[in-house]
Amino acid sequence: xxxxxxxxxxSKRFGGFVALDGxxxxxxxxxxxGLIGPNGSGKSTLVNCICGTLQNESGSVRFDGQVMDxxxxxxxxxxxxxxxxxxxxxxxxxxxxxxxxxxxxxTVHARMGPLRSAxxxxxxxxxxxxxxxxxxxxxxxxxxxxxxxxxxLELARAMAAEPKLLIADESMAGLSHSEIEDILTLLxxxxxxxxxxxxxxxxxxxxxxxxxxxxxxxxxxxxADGKPEDVVRDPEVVRAYLGQ
Amino acid sequence: MKAMSTxxxxxxxxxxxxxxxxxxxWFHVDYLFFAxxxxxxxxxxxxxxxxxxxxxxxxxxxxxxxxxLGAYSSVALIKFDAEIDAxxxxxxANVLHHIFPLPIPVLILFGALVSGVVGFGMGYLTLRLRGxxxxxxxxxxxxxxxxxxxxxxxxxxxRGAYIIRPDNLxxxxxxxxxxxxxxxxxxxxxxxxxxTARVIERSQLGFGFATIRDDExxxxxxxxxxxxxxxxxxxxxxxxxxxxxxxxxxxIGYLQPxxxxxxxxxxxxxxxxxIGGTTSWIGPLVGxxxxxxxxxxxxxxxxxxxxxxxVGLMLVAFVIIAPxxxxxxxxxxxxxxxx
Amino acid sequence: MAAMPVQARMxxxxxxxxxxxxxxxxxxxxxAAVTAGVSISFGMLDIVNIAHPGFIxxxxxxxxxxxxxxxxxxxxxxxxxxxxxxxLGAFVYQVYYLSFERRGQESLRGLAFFFGxxxxxxxxxxxxxxxxxxxxxxSYIGPSLHFGIVDLPLRMLVPCLTALGLxxxxxxxxxxxxxxxAIMAVSQDQLALQLMAVDPIRIKRIAFGIxxxxxxxxxxxxxxxxxxxxxxxxxxxxxxxxxxxxxxxxSMPGTLIAALLLGVVESLTATFYGPSxxxxxxxxxxxxxxxxRPAGLLGR
Numbered sequence: 001x002x003x004x005x006x007x008x009x010x011s012k013r014f015g016g017f018v019a020l021d022g023x024x025x026x027x028x029x030x031x032x033x034g035l036i037g038p039n040g041s042g043k044s045t046l047v048n049c050i051c052g053t054l055q056n057e058s059g060s061v062r063f064d065g066q067v068m069d070x071x072x073x074x075x076x077x078x079x080x081x082x083x084x085x086x087x088x089x090x091x092x093x094x095x096x097x098x099x100x101x102x103x104x105x106x107t108v109h110a111r112m113g114p115l116r117s118a119x120x121x122x123x124x125x126x127x128x129x130x131x132x133x134x135x136x137x138x139x140x141x142x143x144x145x146x147x148x149x150x151x152x153l154e155l156a157r158a159m160a161a162e163p164k165l166l167i168a169d170e171s172m173a174g175l176s177h178s179e180i181e182d183i184l185t186l187l188x189x190x191x192x193x194x195x196x197x198x199x200x201x202x203x204x205x206x207x208x209x210x211x212x213x214x215x216x217x218x219x220x221x222x223x224a225d226g227k228p229e230d231v232v233r234d235p236e237v238v239r240a241y242l243g244q
Numbered sequence: 245m246k247a248m249s250t251x252x253x254x255x256x257x258x259x260x261x262x263x264x265x266x267x268x269x270w271f272h273v274d275y276l277f278f279a280x281x282x283x284x285x286x287x288x289x290x291x292x293x294x295x296x297x298x299x300x301x302x303x304x305x306x307x308x309x310x311x312x313l314g315a316y317s318s319v320a321l322i323k324f325d326a327e328i329d330a331x332x333x334x335x336x337a338n339v340l341h342h343i344f345p346l347p348i349p350v351l352i353l354f355g356a357l358v359s360g361v362v363g364f365g366m367g368y369l370t371l372r373l374r375g376x377x378x379x380x381x382x383x384x385x386x387x388x389x390x391x392x393x394x395x396x397x398x399x400x401x402x403r404g405a406y407i408i409r410p411d412n413l414x415x416x417x418x419x420x421x422x423x424x425x426x427x428x429x430x431x432x433x434x435x436x437x438x439x440t441a442r443v444i445e446r447s448q449l450g451f452g453f454a455t456i457r458d459d460e461x462x463x464x465x466x467x468x469x470x471x472x473x474x475x476x477x478x479x480x481x482x483x484x485x486x487x488x489x490x491x492x493x494x495x496i497g498y499l500q501p502x503x504x505x506x507x508x509x510x511x512x513x514x515x516x517x518x519i520g521g522t523t524s525w526i527g528p529l530v531g532x533x534x535x536x537x538x539x540x541x542x543x544x545x546x547x548x549x550x551x552x553x554x555v556g557l558m559l560v561a562f563v564i565i566a567p568x569x570x571x572x573x574x575x576x577x578x579x580x581x582x583x
Numbered sequence: 584m585a586a587m588p589v590q591a592r593m594x595x596x597x598x599x600x601x602x603x604x605x606x607x608x609x610x611x612x613x614x615a616a617v618t619a620g621v622s623i624s625f626g627m628l629d630i631v632n633i634a635h636p637g638f639i640x641x642x643x644x645x646x647x648x649x650x651x652x653x654x655x656x657x658x659x660x661x662x663x664x665x666x667x668x669x670x671l672g673a674f675v676y677q678v679y680y681l682s683f684e685r686r687g688q689e690s691l692r693g694l695a696f697f698f699g700x701x702x703x704x705x706x707x708x709x710x711x712x713x714x715x716x717x718x719x720x721x722s723y724i725g726p727s728l729h730f731g732i733v734d735l736p737l738r739m740l741v742p743c744l745t746a747l748g749l750x751x752x753x754x755x756x757x758x759x760x761x762x763x764x765a766i767m768a769v770s771q772d773q774l775a776l777q778l779m780a781v782d783p784i785r786i787k788r789i790a791f792g793i794x795x796x797x798x799x800x801x802x803x804x805x806x807x808x809x810x811x812x813x814x815x816x817x818x819x820x821x822x823x824x825x826x827x828x829x830x831x832x833x834s835m836p837g838t839l840i841a842a843l844l845l846g847v848v849e850s851l852t853a854t855f856y857g858p859s860x861x862x863x864x865x866x867x868x869x870x871x872x873x874x875x876r877p878a879g880l881l882g883r
Contacts, residue, residue, distance in 0.1 A: 053461060072471070073464035082465070089462040091455050093523070102455055105448055107467030161467060303694045305633075369874040375690045376631040380824045381873050383633070384866035387821055391863035402859075457691075507814075511702050518695055553706040560699035563692050564682045 002065065004029040004196050005050070005081075005165055010059035012045055019045040020056070021220040027165070027198065032191050034211030034228065035200045038241050042220040043200050044086055047167050051083050052076040064164065077107050082163035086170045086200075088150035090142035096153060097138040100125045103161040111162075124160075131186060132156045148175055155183070159190065166190065167198045172206055180206055204242075208232070216241060250443055257435040265428060277423050281495060283536035284430040285488050289509065290516035290528035291437040292484035296477045297514070298522030299450060301457035302371075303379040306386035307513035310482045312504035313362060313389065314355030314489025319399045319499060321346055321354060322407060348429060348491050355490030356483040362389075363482020364475060371474045390505045404500035407493040426491055437484050441525035453477060485513075508552060512536075515559040521571025530570055598732045603854040604847055609739040611846025613804055615839045616746030617819065618826040619753050620797035623790050625824070626832040627770035630679065630791065634697040636816035636823060637704035638795050642668065642802020643717075643811045644708055650719040657719045658745055661803035665796050672795025675700070676788045701816065708813040716810035724807060742804035749800055753793070754835045766790045818862050825869035 007025040011018070019042045027033050037043050048054040050061055052073035061068045068076055082103075091099050104121055129135040132152040142150060151171050158166055168187065172180050184206055191197055201207045207214065207228070214231040216224040218240040224231045231237055268276055289307060296302050325344040328337050346354075362385075370381040394402045412419045444450045452473050455463035464470050493499045512535065520531025535555060542551035566573055617639060624632045645664060646657035683693040723737040757763040765786045777783060805811060826845055830837030845865060853861045 074467045074469050077465060077467040089459045091458040093454055093458050103466040110467060301691050303691055373873060377873055379694050381870060384821050384869045387866045388863050391860060395859055514695055549706055549709050553703060556699050556702040556706055560696060560703065563695045563699060567692055
């Protein structure tokens with residue numbers, strides 16, 4: 001089975017600092033991959049290179065059989081890669097519903113042609129907000145949201161783009177136990193629909209229960225990649241990240 | 245405000261414009277025409293600036309250059325008309341004489357074309373960089389263009405160019421005073437500019453512009469083709485400024501680079517939208533009318549330098565205190581009354 | 584010219600060339616000092632202060648005023664003005680920070696703010712001093728040193744040397760004092776600085792104050808080199824940002840090299856094509872650099 005995402009030996013440096021050093025990663029369609037590692041290990045840089053926000057200097061990124069190098073971020077989104085930002089970046093001059101309308105208009109319509117009328121768009125926005133529990137605040141502005149609610153909006157906006165691959169970048173930080181459960185249930189439901197998910201998290205319980213496979217990034221290098229229960233017992237992983 | 249369709253809006257605007265024209269024609273005071281022409285010109289410039297600046301968040305400091313390019317493309321075409329016999333053999337010259345001198349509406353289209361192309365080119369070179377780099381590049385472009393024009397003798401260079409304004413225009417057997425003709429054209433341009441801005445605002449394009457202004461990185465991640473949209477904005481903005489500049493040589497009679505590239509165009513095209521309010525087409529309109537009228541009054545009563553100083557101070561004050569302009573203040577008050 | 588023997592013509596051209604290059608280097612040294620301030624505000628603090636040339640012209644006019652009325656040497660005036668300009672810079676930064684940086688709206692409104700400042704400065708100077716060119720009087724304006732075919736007008740040499748001195752002083756400050764290094768740190772990692780219990784806002788305020796303080800000296804040097812009138816500032820916007828970008832943002836050595844390069848190219852252009860083309864050189868440089876190599880020659 002050909003991998004949906006193939007990260008082929010990519011490297012990225014910022015001046016003298018090497019952020020990514022020859023990262024090799026494959027994600028199968030429908031897989032649930034967990035990505036962990038200490039702060040500054042390059043996880044966000046890797047996400048940025050996959051999504052096109054940054055361009056890797058060497059190696060290549062292949063998605064769905066096509067090479068993505070050189071493609072702008074919006075083109076990658078059109079092809080089915082979506083991500084949520086670690087620090088939420090809502091469109092602050094628009095309501096929550098309008099925030100979700102953007103990926104619907106610019107990605108879903110671009111991909112499939114305007115199949116939906118305005119009423120359908122509204123309904124879809126409502127459904128997405130319902131999924132993350134923000135339906136009541138559809139007409140509010142992002143500045144009225146709590147940090148936690150903004151993270152949910154981030155996730156909803158990524159989902160609105162109807163991706164084949166969803167990268168959730170630390171969407172659970174600061175959430176309560178039940179809220180984490182809600183997000184996990186949501187992600188599992190998406191996975192059951194066939195969406196491939198990369199979950200980047202520090203909350204080990206969530207990562208362990210969700211991931212079918214676990215990869216570990218330390219100082220720009222991938223030091224482990226395999227079944228979660230094996231990876232957490234790997235001595236190098238324990239030393240570099242899990243501690244004790 | 246969803247009610248009014250675009251067709252109704254433009255008809256209303258034209259009707260208001262026609263009323264203004266009739267009023268001005270009745271109380272035939274030439275000075276009123278000149279002053280109002282200037283204000284209409286600023287409505288176009290401010291609206292054009294706002295498409296890129298207010299809607300997308302990219303500041304253009306080179307408005308004067310796009311305006312001047314429109315003016316100088318007209319001058320070049322007018323001068324070309326004078327050289328036809330000298331440059332072309334008799335057969336070709338006769339043909340050309342039927343086409344030239346070009347009527348002003350055609351000059352306006354040329355102005356739009358030239359300034360639009362330059363806007364696109366400059367955008368293509370610099371829009372992939374940060375917003376602040378783009379702003380500096382617009383300043384650079386303005387000076388480069390001014391230097392080129394100053395050194396181009398065909399359009400008069402630094403000595404300037406005299407453009408003779410006919411007294412009247414013959415149209416369908418009626419003789420129209422040329423000043424009123426210019427006024428009518430600029431009025432039409434203002435209506436077109438305002439209508440375009442309003443249409444953009446309510447369309448998917450305007451929605452996309454807003455995401456660029458709010459968070460360009462997130463916009464890209466959502467699938468918005470930001471570079472393409474920015475290029476559209478730059479080209480449209482430049483084209484409208486060029487259109488505003490095209491009739492200017494006829495209006496002013498003697499065109500010098502210093503006046504065409506004058507600082508008051510750069511500052512007013514920024515101050516008027518920012519003081520009026522950048523998020524809607526109404527802002528530049530309000531800003532242009534208020535500031536434009538105030539300046540006309542101040543220039544006559546005090547001095548032109550003082551009135552520019554006041555514009556500058558108001559810009560700084562509004563930017564600090566009322567970032568959403570007068571429209572923003574009104575919206576705040578309405579929102580507070582509702583809750 | 585056609586009647587002259589070829590050898591003589593070539594000598595004149597060579598003479599002209601060497602002097603144009605030397606003048607360009609002297610000018611470039613001066614440009615480096617002018618740009619040092621923007622290297623700090625734009626290169627390190629990421630603040631697009633396009634009003635910087637306005638402050639320079641302000642410095643020029645203050646030097647002119649004191650020089651004409653009290654006979655004080657313009658460079659001495661500028662040194663006295665250093666603390667005042669520093670305070671002015673700190674104040675402007677405070678307003679900028681409270682109004683824009685804190686609200687995260689620095690791009691559009693910050694630019695409009697500085698543009699407004701530039702404009703207000705220029706128009707105020709026009710109202711107070713008029714549009715006539717002003718110049719200062721000092722003992723070194725006039726005489727030149729001669730080395731063979733090379734002329735070194737003191738009116739350019741003295742500012743160039745002062746400029747290089749200022750430039751070196753700033754470079755030393757940045758690399759060898761705690762505050763200086765904190766300024767470099769704030770441009771790279773604000774969070775780390777906060778963790779070291781240093782207030783990044785205070786550091787930025789000091790940095791911006793220094794940036795404007797350099798404008799006082801640059802202004803005095805400017806009016807020694809050339810007569811000044813209020814709109815001269817706008818020519819310098821392009822030069823200053825061109826040098827900054829070409830030299831690589833925040834790199835002091837890069838700024839120096841770029842400044843010298845620009846000075847020489849401008850001088851050659853003015854000598855062989857005429858002075859009316861000189862403003863386009865800097866701006867043309869800037870456009871080309873932005874279009875093709877935005878990281879600059881020695882990009883960071």
